[in-house]
Amino acid sequence: MNQTQTDANEITNIVKCNKDMVSFNYKGTSYVYYITFMDAFWGTVSKYDITLNPYAHDYNLFQKTGVVGRWDPENNTAMLD
Numbered sequence: 001m002n003q004t005q006t007d008a009n010e011i012t013n014i015v016k017c018n019k020d021m022v023s024f025n026y027k028g029t030s031y032v033y034y035i036t037f038m039d040a041f042w043g044t045v046s047k048y049d050i051t052l053n054p055y056a057h058d059y060n061l062f063q064k065t066g067v068v069g070r071w072d073p074e075n076n077t078a079m080l081d
Helices: 059-065
Strands: 011-016 021-026 029-034 038-040 043-045 049-052 067-072 077-080
Touching: 021 077, 029 067, 049 059, 049 077
Parallel strands: none
Antiparallel strands: 011 021, 021 029, 029 049, 038 043, 049 067, 067 077
């Protein structure tokens, strides 16, 4: 998959949700990236995988999209598909 680096200035509201994930907003959409490997009800995610925020989106949409990118800790920004 080709990923596009987002403009870090467009990422807002970066907040650690819990011990497993950090939420952020990008262009009006809420996402999370994972800070641990996690086997959850929607599937397995690896450290730095990005999904739609499971607490902010409809479950059906969330299941269809799955992992949509990776967090780049070096540049503190998202790489989205």
